[in-house]
Amino acid sequence: MKRKKKRRSVRRSLRSRTARSKRRKNGKPKRLSRRKGRKRLRGKKTGRRKKKAVPPAAVSDEASISPEDAARLRSNNTRVRASLAEGSRIIDYLHFVFKLDNEDFLWELYRQFLQREPDAAGFHQFKGKLEAGALTRAAVAASIMQSGEAELVFTRKPSGDRNTSAFNLQGLFPAHNLDFIHGIYAQLLGREPEDANVANDVLAVHQGVSRQGLLARLLMSEEVQNLLRSVNPPAPKAKAALSARAAGNQNIGIFLCFGAQIAMDGEGIGRFFVRLTEGLLGLPNGFNLHIATTEANVKETEAIFASLKPLYPSRLHFYHSDSMATINRIVPADVWIVPYVGMGLAQYLYRPYIVCLHDLVYLHFPDLYSKDMDHFQYIHSLAEKITRNAAVVVFDSEYIRNHEGLTYLNLPVHQTEVVRFAAPHEEYTSFGIKTEAEFRVKYNLYGPYVTFPSVIRLHKNHERLIDAFHRFRLTDLGRASVLKLVFTDDLINRPRQQEITEALNVIADPAIRASIVFMGRIPSADLPSLYKYAEGVVVPTLFEGSCPFPIVESLLMDTPVAFGRLSIVQEVIPDMSSFATFDPYNPVEMAESIGKLYAQGKPVVPVQKEAASGLLHRSWANVALDYAAIISRI
Incomplete structure (x- = not known):
């Protein structure tokens, strides 16, 4: 029995040595043997040890690139790179690259999608499969663009050679799905997707297909393959010249x-x-x-x-x-x-x-x-x-x-x-004004209040306004006023939530803390009433692209306003002497302005309206006339 058992063992050993020999011949790493003394139960699966990646130095001679070949391929690639213009589409790059021989094709393909030279193992692996007909060029490109390394390249900030597909994709990966889908169609097909294309791709994304998967699927499509086989890549679609479809570009x-x-x-x-x-x-x-x-x-x-x-x-x-x-x-x-x-x-x-x-x-x-x-x-x-x-x-x-x-x-x-904007005369007229009782009941907003009607943005400066309002409420005038501060947004899951919360937590007096109200977003139709029944409007924003809307809207509703001294406001309100203004970075100044705004009250409105008359007298019909004049010149 012992001799018979030994012969079986010898046969297994020979088979094992033969298999190992074949693996070594094919350049595969040696498989680690199981530890002695640990039996594997029949029928029960056990996990394998994770294989370590072979470092470049361990690549066998057969999978290396000789210095002479590397120098030749780099020299060839220098000419290829010079032929590819920055700002071209991916289809333009690939159309040129797919015409190269296998070695130059692979060398440039790595640069196109990974922005580096190929490693020896990958180069020989793909070259062997191309020459054996096991993979098409499109399949090689799809394989590389779906790799983990490619994902890291595509999702970083635009960098690397600017005449690569990867650089183009780096500019697309931060986009929303619709923008991304349109972008890859423009890059690979030179056209916009039709409704069915978009629907299929959006569905694929919802089903878990990655953006790299969408790219690979599009690359492997018959339409792209035909473009790659064509004599020339698709010409960019020319923008239509303006030819009026109705008299006067109506x-x-x-x-x-x-x-x-x-x-x-x-x-x-x-x-x-x-x-x-x-x-x-x-x-x-x-x-x-x-x-x-x-x-x-x-x-x-x-x-x-x-x-x-x-x-x-x-x-x-x-x-x-x-x-x-x-x-x-x-x-x-x-x-x-x-x-x-x-x-x-x-x-x-x-x-x-x-x-x-x-x-x-x-x-x-x-x-x-x-x-x-x-x-x-x-x-x-x-x-x-x-x-x-x-x-x-x-x-x-x-x-x-x-x-x-x-x-x-x-x-x-x-x-x-x-083209400067205008006061919302027409809009507010169409909205109308709610009765004060109706408005206050709807929003449970009783007592005097000042407001900053704005969604929370990083530069809107809500936390400093809270600090300033707290300072004002601690003054004698502030305590007597029992003012509320009303914001038209929610606090939760908003920008600067942490900073705003910290400003609120500083307030020890529960009555003052309760006087700061985040009422959530309200319909535009209720904004005129919010302005109308406020004691004043405070605009602490650090920056705006034009004179802040609340300044004009507040005055339109005969409510006084205080605001930060911004150069952009001075363009349209050169004389600010009648306003309570402040440095928007200085809560102490802001608190003093809130006190001045409250003390002056609504009697100051006519003077403020006169100072802002240039904007208040401008209507959206005037804005529309300016746009109509631009349209007529195009």
């Missing part, structure tokens, strides 16, 4: 195709384009307005224009699609107005467009916005593309035109215009 598109679902009601940007639309519709030249939005924002868009639709049923039209190919095809706009420079889908408009650049606040406060700077770098890249291709870029103030437009974006002066 069809104006309002572009609201945000890449994600957003809340428009109550936001400054939402109120801006509703007011502008109303002003354009009110002009005697009879513009037709075409509102385009995405599927996620259909209800919100219809809601904010609900009051205008019955007034202009034949001149106000709505369209929605997640495909820019469809938007360009179905919306009969001669000229577009893009009210926000961060809408990435605007870069795919075929017709001429006017873009409104209100501000690029993150450039002015890099420390405040450092946590989300990757996002704002993406927004900045969009701003550069969209303003560069715009017929005209409109700013709300000279300050923003000079800083954002002429300095940061290097726009030519002739491409820029300043």
Whole structure:
């Protein structure tokens, strides 16, 4: 029995040595043997030890690249790199690279997607499979672009060689899904996706397909393969020249195709384009307005224009699609107005467009916005593309035109215009004013209050206003006033929540702490009443792209206002002597201004209104006339 057992053992040993020999021959690492004395039970699975990656120094001679070959391939690649222009599309790069021989193809493919030279093992592995016909070139490219290393390259800040596919993708990966999908179609197919394409890709994302997976799937599609096999890559689509579809360019598109679902009601940007639309519709030249939005924002868009639709049923039209190919095809706009420079889908408009650049606040406060700077770098890249291709870029103030437009974006002066906003006369007239009792009951807001009507943003300075209000309430006048401070936003899950909470926690007096109210966002229709019944409005913001809206809105409702001394305000209110102004970084000054605002009361309003008469007398019909003049020149 013992001899028989030994023969079986010898046979196993021979088989094992043979297998090890084959593995070594193929360049595979030696498999570690199980520890002696530990039996493996039949039928029961046990985990294997994790294999360690083979360091470059351990690669066998067969998987190395000789110095002579490496020098030759680097020399060839220098010529390849010189042939690829910065700013080209991925399909342009790949169309050239796919025409190279296998070695040069692999060398450049690594640079295109990983921004480095190939390692010896990967180079020989892919070269062997290409020569054996086991993998196509597209499959090799798809494999590399889906690797973990590629993910690290694609998701970092734009860096590395600028004439690589990876550099292009680094600019796309921070985008919303719709923007990303349109971006890869433009990069790989030279066209915008149709509705079915977008729907399939969005569904794939929801089912867990990664962005690299979407890229690989598109690369492997028959359409891309045909483009790679063609003599020339697809020509970039030319923007349509302006040829009026109606006399005088009567069809104006309002572009609201945000890449994600957003809340428009109550936001400054939402109120801006509703007011502008109303002003354009009110002009005697009879513009037709075409509102385009995405599927996620259909209800919100219809809601904010609900009051205008019955007034202009034949001149106000709505369209929605997640495909820019469809938007360009179905919306009969001669000229577009893009009210926000961060809408990435605007870069795919075929017709001429006017873009409104209100501000690029993150450039002015890099420390405040450092946590989300990757996002704002993406927004900045969009701003550069969209303003560069715009017929005209409109700013709300000279300050923003000079800083954002002429300095940061290097726009030519002739491409820029300043169109100041106006007081919301028409909007507030349509809203009407609630009775004081009705308003206070609705919001459980009793007693005297001052307010800062604004959503919480990093630069809005809520925490310093809380500090200043606390200081005021500790004075004799403040204790007697029993004033409340009312904010029109929620505190939870908002920017600066920690800093605002810390400012609140400093307040030891429970009565003062209870007097600071976060009432949440309120409908735009209730804003006039909020202003009307306030003792005053305090505007502590550190920065705005134009004179802050609450200053004009408050005076329109005959309520006095205090605000920070910003150069942008001085453009339109050169004489600030009748206002309670302050350094927005100084809570002590701010507290004194709150006291002055409360002590002066509403009798000071006529003097303040006179000082701001230039803005108060300007209507949104005037704003619309300025836009109409720009449209007529395009």
